[in-house]
Amino acid sequence: MKYVLFIATDPAAEHTDENPEAWVEKWNGRGVRLEGMPLKSVAETTTVRVRADEVLVTDGPFAETAEWIAGYDLLEAADLDEAIEVAASHPMATGGRVEIRPVEPVDHGPDTDNVPHEGDAPASRFLAIIRTDPGAPPHTPDPAAVAEWVRDGLASGRYLGGEHLSPVEDATLVRRRGGELLITDGGYADVPEWVTGIVFVDGDREQALEYVGRCPMARSGIVELREFWTDFG
Amino acid sequence: MSAGVGAGAEAAGAPGTPPGDTAPAAVRAALAAAHRAEWGVVFGTLVRLTGDWELAEDCAQDAFARALPAWERDGVPRSPGAWLVTAARRRAVDVLRRRTTERDKIAEAAALEEAYEPAPPGDERLRLIFTCCHPALPLEARVALTLRAVGGLTTREIARAFLVGEDTVSQRVLRAKRKIAAAGIPYRVPPPGARAERLGGVLAVLYLIFTEGYAPSDGSTTRDGLAEEAIRLARLVTAETSDEPEARGLLALLLLQHSRRAARLDADGGLVTLEHQDRSLWDRGLIAEGAALAHQALPADGPYALQAAIAAQHALAPDAAATDWAAITALYDRLLALRTNPVVALNRAVALGMRDGPQAQLDAVDALGTPKELAGHHALAAVRADALRRLGRTREAATAYEEARAAAPNRAIAEEYARRLTEPAPAEGNTAR
Numbered sequence: 001m002k003y004v005l006f007i008a009t010d011p012a013a014e015h016t017d018e019n020p021e022a023w024v025e026k027w028n029g030r031g032v033r034l035e036g037m038p039l040k041s042v043a044e045t046t047t048v049r050v051r052a053d054e055v056l057v058t059d060g061p062f063a064e065t066a067e068w069i070a071g072y073d074l075l076e077a078a079d080l081d082e083a084i085e086v087a088a089s090h091p092m093a094t095g096g097r098v099e100i101r102p103v104e105p106v107d108h109g110p111d112t113d114n115v116p117h118e119g120d121a122p123a124s125r126f127l128a129i130i131r132t133d134p135g136a137p138p139h140t141p142d143p144a145a146v147a148e149w150v151r152d153g154l155a156s157g158r159y160l161g162g163e164h165l166s167p168v169e170d171a172t173l174v175r176r177r178g179g180e181l182l183i184t185d186g187g188y189a190d191v192p193e194w195v196t197g198i199v200f201v202d203g204d205r206e207q208a209l210e211y212v213g214r215c216p217m218a219r220s221g222i223v224e225l226r227e228f229w230t231d232f233g
Numbered sequence: 234m235s236a237g238v239g240a241g242a243e244a245a246g247a248p249g250t251p252p253g254d255t256a257p258a259a260v261r262a263a264l265a266a267a268h269r270a271e272w273g274v275v276f277g278t279l280v281r282l283t284g285d286w287e288l289a290e291d292c293a294q295d296a297f298a299r300a301l302p303a304w305e306r307d308g309v310p311r312s313p314g315a316w317l318v319t320a321a322r323r324r325a326v327d328v329l330r331r332r333t334t335e336r337d338k339i340a341e342a343a344a345l346e347e348a349y350e351p352a353p354p355g356d357e358r359l360r361l362i363f364t365c366c367h368p369a370l371p372l373e374a375r376v377a378l379t380l381r382a383v384g385g386l387t388t389r390e391i392a393r394a395f396l397v398g399e400d401t402v403s404q405r406v407l408r409a410k411r412k413i414a415a416a417g418i419p420y421r422v423p424p425p426g427a428r429a430e431r432l433g434g435v436l437a438v439l440y441l442i443f444t445e446g447y448a449p450s451d452g453s454t455t456r457d458g459l460a461e462e463a464i465r466l467a468r469l470v471t472a473e474t475s476d477e478p479e480a481r482g483l484l485a486l487l488l489l490q491h492s493r494r495a496a497r498l499d500a501d502g503g504l505v506t507l508e509h510q511d512r513s514l515w516d517r518g519l520i521a522e523g524a525a526l527a528h529q530a531l532p533a534d535g536p537y538a539l540q541a542a543i544a545a546q547h548a549l550a551p552d553a554a555a556t557d558w559a560a561i562t563a564l565y566d567r568l569l570a571l572r573t574n575p576v577v578a579l580n581r582a583v584a585l586g587m588r589d590g591p592q593a594q595l596d597a598v599d600a601l602g603t604p605k606e607l608a609g610h611h612a613l614a615a616v617r618a619d620a621l622r623r624l625g626r627t628r629e630a631a632t633a634y635e636e637a638r639a640a641a642p643n644r645a646i647a648e649e650y651a652r653r654l655t656e657p658a659p660a661e662g663n664t665a666r
Contacts, residue, residue, distance in 0.1 A: 001417040079419040080369060081427070102416050169408065170415040172369040181430070183368035185412075 002103035003083045004163055004198065005036070007071040007092045008188035014177065016095035023090050024120075027075070032086055036073030037121040038229040046205070046225040048212050049133065055213040062131065062222045067097060067189040069129065069226070072198060074103075074163065080172065084183060087174040094176040099188040101171050101195070106164040108147040112154065114161025114200075121228065122160040124200040126208045128215070131222040134192040139220035146216050153201075158211040162199035193222055201225070260304045267313040268297060272385030273469075274354040275317045277361035280420050282349065283325050283341075286410040290382070292328070296321035314354065322349060355473040358383060359422050362470060365409070366435040367418050374409035375438050381406050383469075384462050394459045395445060432474065436483045436537065439467050443487050460491055471526075482530035482538030488523030489544035492516040503652070504645040508553035520548040539568045558588035575604040576612075583616055591623035611640040615650060622653070630654075 027033035045061045061068065070092070077083040080100070087098040117123055153159025168187050171194075175182045187194055196217070201208045205225070212223045275296060279289035296317045303320075310316040329341055365379040380386045380394075388406060392399040412418065423431040446459025467484040474480045496510035505511075524545040530538035543564045550556035565581035568574075578601055586594025598617045607613040618633030634654040641647035 003417075077417075079417040080367075081419055081423065083417070084369070100416075104415075166415045170412050172416060185369055185371040185374075 001077060001079065001083075002105075002163070003075045003077055003080075004101045004103060004165060005073040005075060005083075005087055005090070006069050006099040006101065006188055006195070007038075007073065007090065008067045008069050008097045008099060010096045010175070011066050013096050013175070014094055016091050018091040018095075020091050026089070027086050032075055032077055032082065034074045034076055035117075035119075035121050036071065037127070038071035039069060039127060040227040040229050042068040042070075042226070044227055046209060048209060048215075048218050048223040048225060049221075050213065050215075050218040051136070055218075057209060057213075061224055062133075063191050063193055065189045065191055069188070069195075070096065071229075072127065084172065084174055088176065088181050088183075093174050093181075097188050098174045099171055100174065101165040101168075101187075104164045104166045106143075106146075108143075108150045112147065112150050115154070115159075117160070122200040122202075124160045124202040125204070125228060125230070126201040127226045127228060128162075128199040128201050128208075128212050129195055129224040129226060130197045130199065130215075130217045131193040131195050131224065133220065133222045136220050141216035141220065149214060149216055152214075153211060156211075158201055158203055158207060160200040160202050162197060164197045165195060167196075168194035196221065257305060260301065260309060263309040263313065264297070264300055264304065267300070267317060268385055271314040271317055271354075272297075273358045273361055273383040274314055275321050276382050276385075277357035278318050278352070279321050279325060280361065280364075281352070281357070282322065283329070284420070286382075286413055288325060288328060290410075292321040292324040293317075295324045315351070318351065355469075356422075358469050359473045360420055362435055362466070363422050363431060364413065364418060364420050366431070366438045367413075368431070368434050369416060369418060370409050370412060371405075372438075372441070374405045374412075375434075376442060377402050377405040378409040379438055379466070380442065380462065383466060386462070429477070432470075432477055432480065435470060436467075436479060439463050439470070440483060440487070440537075442466070443490070457494060460487070460494070463487060464491060478530040478533035479535040479537050481526045482533075482535050482541050485523045485526035485530060485541035486537050486544055488519045488526070489541060489548050492519035492523060492548060498645065502645060504649045506649065507547060512552065515548065520545075524549060534567060534571070536568060536571055539564055539571075543568075553587075556587065558584050562588050575601060575606045579607065579612060579616055583619075586616075586620055586623075591620040595620035595624065609640055611637045611642065611646065611650070614640065615653075618650075618653070622656070 024033065024036070042061050045059075047058045047060065047062045049056045075083055075086055077086065080102075083100045087093060087100055090098055092098055115122060150159055150162075171185075171187045173182075173184045173186050173188060175184075199212075199215075201211055203211065205227075208225055212218060212225060215223055217223065272293065276289055276293045279292050280286055283289055283292075299320055300313075300317060304310070362379060362383045365382050366375050370378070376395075377388075377391055380391050381388065386394075388402040389399050392402045395402070413420075422428065440463070443460050443463035446457065446461075446463065464484070464487050467480070467487055471480045471484045492515050493507075493510060495516070496512070496514035497505055499505050523541065527538060527541035527545045531542050543561055546557055546561050546564070561584040562581060565577060565584055568577050569581065579598070582594050582597035582601065585597050595617065598613070598620060601607070601613070603613070614633045614637035618630045618637055621627075621630035621633055631654055634650050638647050638650040638654070641650060
């Protein structure tokens with residue numbers, strides 16, 4: 001099964017200086033971790049919503065929470081217990097919190113698979129985090145419109161791939177506190193705007209904004225554009 | 234709660250129900266007994282074979298429904314469990330065949346028919362209970378699913394036991410089954426590295442089921458059926474985890490607490506504290522079994538075993554005054570050494586007060602301060618009040634009792650404090666040794 005891990009901060013967590021290099025090496029070596037990337041500060045988020053055909057762009061995350069997503073990883077694990085083992089061994093299980101989300105496969109039609117790539121993550125600059133908007137009327141985007149948006153993005157080079165997640169009820173939160181492993185039902189933060197999917201977007205910020213401004217999910221949900229942390233000195 | 238089923242189980246356990254007997258009452262009794270004993274095994278086997286919890290429940294239900302007419306016609310089979318598993322498996326094959334014509338589903342059905350290896354019933358139950366108590370499931374879903382899948386209670390029975398709507402229970406069970414499938418929660422006993430930790434989660438669910446029956450959170454009087462179900466499940470777990478002293482410790486604790494059920498409430502439903510209970514009402518059989526298990530489990534120093542050992546000290550004492558308070562205080566010290574816990578520390582203060590007198594109790598309570606776990610908790614004020622009353626500081630005691638009464642979580646406890654409030658200060662030496 002495929003899982004997305006959201007590596008999140010937690011101001012109440014314990015301090016750790018350990019970096020995740022050994023963790024990455026271990027789980028890549030076992031073929032469980034497929035890819036993953038850290039994200040730049042949440043302060044640099046651009047939020048996009050489309051309401052009544054108007055594209056609303058705001059600076060900063062949609063909701064100010066103490067916990068925020070600092071990175072993602074994609075796993076191919078045997079089952080939830082293996083995903084928990086991977087999450088529990090991440091330094092941020094101690095220094096933050098790790099949310100495990102099962103991936104729900106979506107077929108956008110022929111030739112719409114994620115763009116093959118070498119290395120840790122798609123060669124994109126942005127991660128578009130798609131969330132539900134509890135304030136907007138419930139609305140399921142038309143799969144045909146989504147497929148068209150994907151195909152269009154593949155043609156223009158904006159879209160490099162994405163993952164649709166099963167509902168937040170299926171999320172599992174993993175933390176280590178005082179040496180004790182805590183496994184609980186739920187997401188990384190108790191917010192009504194839960195994450196429904198992620199999309200890898202290439203281009204500069206303006207191009208990325210233009211592309212996610214046409215995203216069918218932005219019409220009923222919230223899209224947060226987060227820049228990958230690619231400049232490792 | 235499952236009165237009909239439970240009564241049937243006992244009747245069927247009696248001799249004189251030979252296999253092949255088709256008298257309707259005997260068949261019904263045999264079926265009820267099989268339901269108690271085999272539901273979890275049938276359900277678990279089908280989960281293992283199909284990986285589909287919805288289908289597994291449907292097939293288990295269908296097998297039990299078919300059993301009555303079949304057993305009336307052909308007699309009660311020699312091995313009701315094996316008969317039920319076979320019937321449920323046949324149903325699964327039928328459903329999978331009918332559901333779709335996809336090739337893999339047909340292959341799945343064929344595999345179900347041919348390559349079936351029965352597993353020992355204990356293994357099947359253990360896999361099922363570990364999966365139902367997986368920590369990634371919400372707690373209330375773990376409780377509901379454990380009672381439904383392992384215990385065989387209907388959603389109506391669970392709803393009645395927890396005084397919630399049937400829809401609420403159905404939703405919890407459904408949500409648990411959905412998450413097991415969607416999140417990929419494996420159906421298995423956790424590997425050795427994770428087993429002890431996960432067992433702790435299983436035992437916590439069983440203890441929660443027991444306490445809901447023993448001291449209902451809504452304040453109604455006890456519901457013995459739920460407590461007995463928790464004991465039955467704890468027996469199943471203990472039987473399959475002989476190398477885990479904490480499972481024994483929990484079973485011991487449940488048996489010892491349950492042994493006092495007849496003495497805990499007075500005729501008006503008021504709570505009777507341990508020292509005032511009529512000890513002739515205590516169940517000596519349960520005490521003997523619980524004390525023996527506690528004794529076996531104690532060397533491992535686990536929290537359930539220590540609590541059980543404390544309960545055993547109370548259970549074996551002829552009266553409150555003759556209780557070995559020094560031993561109990563020492564056990565509380567061991568419990569506190571495992572983990573600081575203000576509630577345990579408060580109980581230790583009571584034991585200390587019985588050992589060394591009310592001033593020691595008051596000093597110990599005051600030394601606790603007001604930890605956040607006990608802030609506004611009725612027991613903190615009540616233990617203080619008891620010490621003050623025994624010291625003859627009546628006015629201070631009255632204030633503390635009033636505080637405890639106002640914070641009491643249910644009527645029985647509030648009435649107990651109101652009663653103690655009016656109780657005269659005892660002559661010294663009356664309560665202590």
